[in-house]
Amino acid sequence: MKKLYEIEVGNIVKVYNLSAKDLLKERLLALGLTKGVSVEVMRKGPKDNLTVYKIRGAMIALRKEEASLITVL
Template identity: 70%
Template structure:
């Protein structure tokens, strides 16, 4: 198991668990980051900060602080 923030560009991984709480968790779920969802890492922004992911056919950018709350395999 890894953090989503550590995955390289171009890789596809599956969501395993969300470590986020409350509103953030709710928001992640609303975006479709449920268990077993495939996520592709599309692009890393300046300073490796914002990273763009393909989440259920939509491009979503997350900061490192958020993407390392998502466990993947």
């Protein structure tokens, strides 16, 4: 298993676990990041700090620290 930020551009993975807490967890769940959902890595920003993901048809940008809380298969 890997963390979401480790996945290369163009790959599609499934969310296995979300280890965020409190408000961040609520935000990620509201964005559709639930267990089993498919996530496609669209593009990475400068220095790989910000990455754009396609989740349930929506493009969502997450920082590396946020993506490190998401375990994928």
